[in-house]
Amino acid sequence: MNDSISGKQACKLSSNQIITGKWKKTQYEIIRELGCGATGSVYLARSARGLSALKISDDSMAITSEVNVLRQISRVQGPSLGPHFYETDDFASPRGILAFYTMEYIKGTPFLAFVRGRGPEWAGILTVQLLKDLHFLHKQGWIFGDLKPENLLAGEAPYHIRWIDPGGITKEGRSIKEYTEFFDRGYWGLGDRKAEASYDLFSVSMLLINTAYPGRFEKTQEKGTERLLEKTRDSERLVPFLPVIRKGLEGRYSNALEMREELLLLLQGASFRNVAAGRGATQKRMSPVSRQKRRQAAQVYAPGAKKVSRWSGVLETMVAASFLLILYILYLVGQTV
Amino acid sequence: MSRGTLRQVLLITDGYSNAGEDPVAIAALAKEEGLSVNVIGIVEEEEMSERGIEEIRDIAASGGGVSQIVYAKQLSQTVQMVTKKAMSQTIYGVVNRELQQILGSDKELEDLAPEKRGQLMEVVEDLGETMDLDIVILVDTSASMKNKLPMVQEALIDLSVSLRSRNGTNNFTLYSFPGKRSDTDKLISWTTSFETLSGAFKKIAVSGVTPTGPAIQEAIRIFRKRAKKKGPGEDERFDLRETGM
Numbered sequence: 001m002n003d004s005i006s007g008k009q010a011c012k013l014s015s016n017q018i019i020t021g022k023w024k025k026t027q028y029e030i031i032r033e034l035g036c037g038a039t040g041s042v043y044l045a046r047s048a049r050g051l052s053a054l055k056i057s058d059d060s061m062a063i064t065s066e067v068n069v070l071r072q073i074s075r076v077q078g079p080s081l082g083p084h085f086y087e088t089d090d091f092a093s094p095r096g097i098l099a100f101y102t103m104e105y106i107k108g109t110p111f112l113a114f115v116r117g118r119g120p121e122w123a124g125i126l127t128v129q130l131l132k133d134l135h136f137l138h139k140q141g142w143i144f145g146d147l148k149p150e151n152l153l154a155g156e157a158p159y160h161i162r163w164i165d166p167g168g169i170t171k172e173g174r175s176i177k178e179y180t181e182f183f184d185r186g187y188w189g190l191g192d193r194k195a196e197a198s199y200d201l202f203s204v205s206m207l208l209i210n211t212a213y214p215g216r217f218e219k220t221q222e223k224g225t226e227r228l229l230e231k232t233r234d235s236e237r238l239v240p241f242l243p244v245i246r247k248g249l250e251g252r253y254s255n256a257l258e259m260r261e262e263l264l265l266l267l268q269g270a271s272f273r274n275v276a277a278g279r280g281a282t283q284k285r286m287s288p289v290s291r292q293k294r295r296q297a298a299q300v301y302a303p304g305a306k307k308v309s310r311w312s313g314v315l316e317t318m319v320a321a322s323f324l325l326i327l328y329i330l331y332l333v334g335q336t337v
Numbered sequence: 338m339s340r341g342t343l344r345q346v347l348l349i350t351d352g353y354s355n356a357g358e359d360p361v362a363i364a365a366l367a368k369e370e371g372l373s374v375n376v377i378g379i380v381e382e383e384e385m386s387e388r389g390i391e392e393i394r395d396i397a398a399s400g401g402g403v404s405q406i407v408y409a410k411q412l413s414q415t416v417q418m419v420t421k422k423a424m425s426q427t428i429y430g431v432v433n434r435e436l437q438q439i440l441g442s443d444k445e446l447e448d449l450a451p452e453k454r455g456q457l458m459e460v461v462e463d464l465g466e467t468m469d470l471d472i473v474i475l476v477d478t479s480a481s482m483k484n485k486l487p488m489v490q491e492a493l494i495d496l497s498v499s500l501r502s503r504n505g506t507n508n509f510t511l512y513s514f515p516g517k518r519s520d521t522d523k524l525i526s527w528t529t530s531f532e533t534l535s536g537a538f539k540k541i542a543v544s545g546v547t548p549t550g551p552a553i554q555e556a557i558r559i560f561r562k563r564a565k566k567k568g569p570g571e572d573e574r575f576d577l578r579e580t581g582m
Contacts, residue, residue: 038418065458173504181413193502
């Protein structure tokens with residue numbers, strides 16, 4: 001939504017402003033704005049319990065709905081990569097009642113900025129982490145919905161991906177609550193907006209594509225898959241991911257774990273080096289993978305590497321053969337003497 | 338068992354009305370009929386007058402609906418957002434009135450503690466997902482809209498994609514205003530999906546007048562006619578007792 005014309009400034013708070021909850025009387029000091037979405041603004045706030053992220057909106061229904069989601073997700077035992085929910089309340093502003101809630105403030109670098117700063121191999125690694133969490137979320141009956149780099153942060157070291165905006169999280173089987181066109185399969189004409197695992201996995205493919213096209217691009221008259229695969233092939237960085245991206249776009253993964261496994265295999269293979277090509281330092285930072293596994297993957301995914309190994313094999317045989325030949329000649333010479 | 342039907346009018350326009358009755362008044366009438374009137378104003382680089390924007394807000398306010406002003410490019414996402422928000426708002430409003438009757442007080446949902454509100458919101462969302470939805474779509478086809486119509490068409494197909502993902506059934510009908518000889522022209526009669534939309538706007542003759550008020554009036558007539566066809570009982574605004582509240 002465009003703020004300048006949709007009148008979303010209604011809930012703009014200023015730094016140092018003190019907000020007191022109508023029901024629980026907790027006082028929050030607004031430090032600065034963290035972001036502004038379709039349904040409201042998020043601020044960094046300080047209260048007696050410490051720092052928190054405070055989301056406030058004049059749309060009390062939307063706030064209530066997000067609180068419901070956060071509560072139910074927090075209730076489930078297990079590793080959630082989302083923010084922990086703190087509390088919800090109303091704020092009587094001079095312009096009317098605004099609803100807000102507070103959650104854990106997650107420090108970190110936005111997904112795209114992190115990948116840009118630390119190297120493209122991180123795109124794959126963070127995505128593998130994300131897929132594991134998505135699988136967990138899906139198993140609880142929730143679909144993330146509005147999956148995009150703006151909603152993902154790489155937390156502080158040890159770097160791990162976390163998500164920050166619950167606005168799009170939808171119960172499985174319902175229609176997606178909130179989405180962004182570039183990451184939405186409906187926009188590309190590649191499916192509906194029913195909340196199911198494959199909806200999120202489509203967005204994961206688009207997330208990978210987005211790392212190569214930070215400015216994104218629009219649909220054309222061309223068929224959705226054609227356009228997206230063409231863009232993938234055009235990017236040197238994306239080519240190694242093509243099989244996974246394609247299956248994600250076509251909705252052929254039945255769950256996030258399946259996509260994670262295949263992506264992991266790609267990352268362990270030669271494609272990892274391709275992806276990191278031109279970054280000398282990255283080799284050292286590679287996670288330790290057993291050499292044999294890496295060679296296997298190289299043979300599967302890099303026909304170029306396969307050719308090299310075949311030639312080195314021939315060379316080895318020739319060296320061994322000539323060595324034997326020399327020994328034989330020496331033996332013959334010895335005998336004749 | 339029927340859970341009842343939500344009835345919406347979706348008005349897409351780019352400016353101030355200049356013919357017929359006051360649209361704000363007709364929207365108030367529509368609300369009395371149990372409809373909600375939602376308005377989307379399309380602008381191209383700040384071209385809309387204050388007066389036009391004000392009218393759009395006023396129509397939605399008196400029609401019990403939602404309004405939004407957008408650039409043509411953002412139309413698709415806005416149309417589906419406004420429609421869904423309007424559905425929740427209508428259900429929320431009914432739940433609110435029902436509560437007031439039960440509690441016998443003049444308390445609003447906003448006076449409920451946020452915890453209680455959360456439980457109600459779940460019911461609202463459940464209903465929004467499962468209730469049937471009838472939408473009369475009114476598209477302004479005055480001269481200034483001409484180059485925006487392809488985007489309107491795309492947005493309506495997109496709306497159909499979104500609504501198809503719900504569990505309840507959806508029915509749409511599409512009208513343009515002004516029409517060739519009358520205030521409105523029917524472009525598409527009641528249908529469950531908009532995949533057949535292509536070409537619907539081709540036969541439109543653009544004109545200088547914008548009879549927004551008469552168009553909303555036509556929408557009221559369309560819903561009345563539909564209610565008669567469906568027979569009594571079916572057209573009642575949904576009854577919360579049926580939904581287990």
